[in-house]
Amino acid sequence: MNGKSALVVRIQQAEASMTIDDGTDRVDDRLALVDAWQSLPQADQEVLSLSVWEELSAAEAAQVLGCTRAAYSMRLTRAKRRVPEALAAHRHDDRTAVALAH
Structure with a gap:
């Protein structure tokens, strides 16, 4: 490695070490x-909670909700589809707010 290349490498390493993950x-x-979670309808929060946090089977969750297993599965599928949409909307809102502030 020539002197200039070594210098470039050292500078890059120094810059990398200066980057702080705050x-x-x-x-x-x-x-x-x-x-995003708070923006979801209560029914979506409920069905997602039973699945993700409570780790209930489809049959158990359906029983808790008082519906058929098929109805529970459909509700869960629809709720899962709305999560990324809600998250994208709230990330967009944050970026828009930051952009408008500058």
């Missing part, structure tokens, strides 16, 4: 997720 991206993601 966690703001993770915090922003979590806030967007919380906002």
Whole structure:
């Protein structure tokens, strides 16, 4: 490696070590997720909670909700489709707010 290449490598390494992960991206993601969750209809939150947090089987969750297994499965599928839409909407809102602030 010639002197110039070695210098470029050292500069790149120094720049990389100066980059600090202050966690703001993770915090922003979590806030967007919380906002997205809260924007979901109560029925979606309920069906997702039974599936993800309570880890109930489809039959168990259907029993809790007082519906058929097929109805529960359809509700879960629809709720899962709405999560990325809600998350995208809230991430977009955050970026728009930041852009407007500058």
